[in-house]
Amino acid sequence: MKNVANIKLAAQGRKNIAWARSQMGALLTVEDEFKKKQPLKGYVVGMALHVTKETAVLVDVLEAGGAEVVITGCNPLSTQDDVAVALHERGTKVWAWKGETHQEYYANLEAVVAELKKAVKQGKKALTIDDGCDLVTLIHQKHTDFIPSIVGGTEETTTGVQRLRAMEADDALKYPVVAVNDNKTKHLFDNYYGTGQSTIGGLLRATNLLFAGKTMVVIGYGSCGRGVSLRAKGMSAEVVVCEVDNLRALQARMDGFRVMPILEAAKVGDVFVTVTGNKHVIDGVHMKVMKDGTILANSGHFDAEINIDALKKLARKVTQVRPSLQEFKITDGSKEKNLYLAGEGRLVNLAAAEGHPSTVMSLSFCGQALALQYIVEHKHELQPGVVVLPGKVDDDIAARQLTAMGIKKDSLTKEQARYLTSWQAGT
Ligand SMILES: NC(=O)c1ccc[n+]([C@@H]2O[C@H](COP(=O)([O-])OP(=O)(O)OC[C@H]3O[C@@H](n4cnc5c(N)ncnc54)[C@H](O)[C@@H]3O)[C@@H](O)[C@H]2O)c1
Numbered sequence: 001m002k003n004v005a006n007i008k009l010a011a012q013g014r015k016n017i018a019w020a021r022s023q024m025g026a027l028l029t030v031e032d033e034f035k036k037k038q039p040l041k042g043y044v045v046g047m048a049l050h051v052t053k054e055t056a057v058l059v060d061v062l063e064a065g066g067a068e069v070v071i072t073g074c075n076p077l078s079t080q081d082d083v084a085v086a087l088h089e090r091g092t093k094v095w096a097w098k099g100e101t102h103q104e105y106y107a108n109l110e111a112v113v114a115e116l117k118k119a120v121k122q123g124k125k126a127l128t129i130d131d132g133c134d135l136v137t138l139i140h141q142k143h144t145d146f147i148p149s150i151v152g153g154t155e156e157t158t159t160g161v162q163r164l165r166a167m168e169a170d171d172a173l174k175y176p177v178v179a180v181n182d183n184k185t186k187h188l189f190d191n192y193y194g195t196g197q198s199t200i201g202g203l204l205r206a207t208n209l210l211f212a213g214k215t216m217v218v219i220g221y222g223s224c225g226r227g228v229s230l231r232a233k234g235m236s237a238e239v240v241v242c243e244v245d246n247l248r249a250l251q252a253r254m255d256g257f258r259v260m261p262i263l264e265a266a267k268v269g270d271v272f273v274t275v276t277g278n279k280h281v282i283d284g285v286h287m288k289v290m291k292d293g294t295i296l297a298n299s300g301h302f303d304a305e306i307n308i309d310a311l312k313k314l315a316r317k318v319t320q321v322r323p324s325l326q327e328f329k330i331t332d333g334s335k336e337k338n339l340y341l342a343g344e345g346r347l348v349n350l351a352a353a354e355g356h357p358s359t360v361m362s363l364s365f366c367g368q369a370l371a372l373q374y375i376v377e378h379k380h381e382l383q384p385g386v387v388v389l390p391g392k393v394d395d396d397i398a399a400r401q402l403t404a405m406g407i408k409k410d411s412l413t414k415e416q417a418r419y420l421t422s423w424q425a426g427t
Pocket residue numbers: 157158159160187190191195219220221222223224225242243244245248275276277278281299300301302347348349356
């Protein structure tokens with residue numbers, strides 16, 4: 001079975017991993033501790049994460065902590081082939097390449113489960129790391145016999161946590177999974193600054209578009225949508241936000257953006273970015289009223305946000321005009337128009353670019369590594385279900401990042417700490 005792409009890419013992969021390490025100081029402090037404490041000795045970690053240079057650094061950290069790691073991607077278009085090859089060459093078990101078919105994607109997840117089972121037979125205990133919940137779902141649908149051997153798992157993203165909570169509500173989740181996305185040091189940084197910047201990066205690489213003077217429609221004003229809107233504004237685009245949640249729609253307006261229903265926005269937007277975690281938020285009915293030349297992109301986890309089947313149905317011709325850009329030629333009555341789809345509707349920051357900057361992934365992956373340590377240390381208390389880490393883990397990660405950035409800050413005096421926890425003193 002194929003494991004990775006062209007082995008000749010390994011040297012570039014090693015250089016890219018080294019570059020990522022140079023930006024991930026906070027995570028390297030966890031690596032130093034793991035080397036000494038070996039918290040993951042005797043464990044095998046099965047990962048389904050975007051196989052990027054930053055993920056390779058997380059693999060370094062887990063291996064330094066004593067774990068055996070087996071890894072596949074969590075999206076058919078997000079693997080950085082040079083990184084996957086470098087991991088494979090140095091002996092980490094990896095199944096991932098950019099451009100996997102649907103079948104290959106699931107075969108690779110199965111390969112990870114098979115390796116986990118093999119390692120458990122040899123006496124190891126299993127942990128999982130997921131991004132989007134496909135690995136956990138596969139295990140719960142097809143490998144239920146193996147579940148008792150799994151001590152716990154972690155989940156990286158909003159969509160994955162939503163799926164886990166749905167499993168929990170159905171009483172279907174059979175082992176504890178830490179919602180790393182719920183760490184403040186994850187969604188307030190990775191989703192906000194990371195997705196904000198890298199979505200613009202993906203759009204730029206796919207189109208080389210001038211943002212100034214464009215109307216950019218951001219659909220979903222959550223952690224990611226807020227970041228994307230802010231960055232687009234910084235590039236001098238006019239930003240329009242579409243939301244279904246009252247509070248977030250209000251927040252978007254008060255942050256200075258126009259808010260309108262998607263059907264109205266469809267008529268005025270030049271560029272559309274979906275970041276909802278939902279399905280078909282851009283549908284055929286919207287595509288029909290869009291302007292000639294409109295660009296569509298998604299930065300939410302799955303390629304379900306833009307109804308690509310509807311787009312294909314409307315089009316009489318589809319052309320790959322650039323590496324990450326398809327043109328859909330649509331005849332509308334007597335008029336012709338072109339709509340453009342970036343990154344095949346898969347998360348544009350990873351499909352068309354390199355994903356989040358390493359520094360922001362350092363925060364997220366401190367969360368992943370410390371979550372695994374937490375599961376191992378608390379394995380006798382944890383129940384099946386979604387687990388949220390105590391706030392002190394977030395505080396610890398933020399402190400590591402401040403130190404890595406060379407930032408000093410103030411601390412409360414004893415008197416101030418007392419004042420903040422007392423009620424007697426008033427005006
Ligand atoms: N591209 C990346 O690298 C990356 C990084 C982090 C998260 N994500 C993914 O991005 C997506 C969004 O994550 P988030 O943390 O911002 O989630 P969130 O829950 O904070 O925000 C999602 C927002 O979308 C809104 N929404 C839902 N359906 C809608 C609809 N039909 N129309 C308009 N708005 C709608 C919700 O009301 C909510 O405010 C998820 O799929 C997540 O997994 C991607």
